[in-house]
Every structure is written in structure tokens, then in C-alpha cells.
Amino acid sequence: MLLEVSNIDTYYGTSHVLQGVSLSVGEGEVVALLGRNGVGKTTTLRSIIGLTPPKRGSITLLDREICGQPAYTIARLGVGYMPDDLRIFPDLTTEENLEIARRLSKRTGHWNRDRVIELFPKLGDLAKARGMNLSGGEKKMLGIGRALMANPRLILLDEPSEGLAPLVVANLIEVLGKIHEQGVTILLADQNLKFCRKVCHRGYIIEKGMIQHEGRMEEIWNNEEIIRKYLVV
Numbered sequence: 001m002l003l004e005v006s007n008i009d010t011y012y013g014t015s016h017v018l019q020g021v022s023l024s025v026g027e028g029e030v031v032a033l034l035g036r037n038g039v040g041k042t043t044t045l046r047s048i049i050g051l052t053p054p055k056r057g058s059i060t061l062l063d064r065e066i067c068g069q070p071a072y073t074i075a076r077l078g079v080g081y082m083p084d085d086l087r088i089f090p091d092l093t094t095e096e097n098l099e100i101a102r103r104l105s106k107r108t109g110h111w112n113r114d115r116v117i118e119l120f121p122k123l124g125d126l127a128k129a130r131g132m133n134l135s136g137g138e139k140k141m142l143g144i145g146r147a148l149m150a151n152p153r154l155i156l157l158d159e160p161s162e163g164l165a166p167l168v169v170a171n172l173i174e175v176l177g178k179i180h181e182q183g184v185t186i187l188l189a190d191q192n193l194k195f196c197r198k199v200c201h202r203g204y205i206i207e208k209g210m211i212q213h214e215g216r217m218e219e220i221w222n223n224e225e226i227i228r229k230y231l232v233v
């Protein structure tokens, strides 16, 4: 397994949020972490990248223990991260936002400014536009582009489809397919089952900080009981 999360417990202060979460992602897979608001999706991604380290449990990347390592170390081992609030620098231009991500990473490979713009031509038109002037959808593209600039083997995407117009979501589905074709493994947290079905191979369903179900995306899509219990709002 590329990523193996085993039985992690993560807290915010005394609040016990993740309670024995386990999941795994194989090389080349696209995996969804599905669940309603407030169930622990973001906390799971933050636990993996090291921003909210688990108190107990293990997280391995290619059999190397990364649990408890600082976020920059985990990033340099090849884990890219797009946070739910994107963290685009508002005063920097699109290309400066991309350049910073490249400089912070010690990794080289397929992804660079031109390749990211090939993927998102709109970012080329907006190269000199400041972060604060981008629309929500444009910021999302830049967020994904920035995660790619570090040439990760695995990217963690927090709510990639959230707040996007249907046409933009359709484009995102295509783009994620291209990223996957380049050999990047993807773990994404999202609430949109229809979107996940088109993008992901497998999914985990989380509720109350515990994994409640795991299966192929087609199986989840057809499992009315699970959908009603854990996904319908």
C-alpha cells in the first residue's frame, strides 16, 4: 500500500474526534472519503499530512512511519495537500502562488508551471491576476495546481467539488482523470456522491469519527441503505 492509516485517534484539545480510523490507498488508486458535515473528513486529511497529529495509531507511506512527523517532512516525502480553505495567497499572482509551491518542495518531476497551465488553461490567462481577484472555481484550480507543483506521489484534496457550478464540476472530473493518468494517487474528501462515483475507484464512509463502510464506488452508489444512513442530508 502507498498509504496505510491504522487505527488513528485524533483530538482537538480534549475533544476525541477520530476514533480508530483505518484506511488504505494503493499506488494509482483514486479513493473517496465520504460523509456529512462535521464527521471527521478534514481531520482525517489533516492527520495524514501532519497538521493535526493523531495521539495514537500509525500512518505509513510506502511502509515508512510518518505519524508524528512535521507537515513539511510529510510533504517532502511526496504528499500534496489542498486544504478546504485553499490558502491561496491573496496578494500574490497566480504564477507567484504556483512558484512558491515549487520552491517549498525539494521534489522534481513531471509537474511544473507549464504542465499545470496545460491542465488548467484558465490559469494561464490569469497568470498575472492576484489571488484575491480569482473566483471560487479559479481558486480551486489554483489550489490543485499548487498541490501538483510539489510533484507529489499522493494528493489529498479536501472538498474539491464543493461550491462549484455543474459545468466546472464536469471539467474537474476530466482534469482529475488526467492527473491520475500521470501516475498521481488521489485521496479526496467530498460530500458529493455523484461526483465521487465519476472520479473514484473506492470509497470509505465516515461518521462520528469512525469508518462505517468501505467498498467499490459502484457498490456504494447502489447501496441505498448506506446512502440513506450516512450520506443523504
Ligand SMILES: Nc1ncnc2c1ncn2[C@@H]1O[C@H](COP(=O)(O)OP(=O)(O)O)[C@@H](O)[C@H]1O
Pocket (backbone or CB within 6 Å): 012, 015, 017, 035, 036, 037, 038, 039, 040, 041, 042, 043, 044
Ligand atoms: N479546530 C477545531 N477545534 C475543535 N473542534 C474541531 C476543530 N475542527 C473541527 N472540529 C470538530 O471536529 C469534528 C470533525 O470536523 P471535520 O473533520 O472538520 O469534519 P468534516 O470535514 O467531515 O466536515 C466536528 O465535530 C468539528 O466540530
Ligand SMILES: [Mg+2]
Pocket (backbone or CB within 6 Å): 041, 042, 043, 084, 158, 159
Ligand atoms: Mg471538512
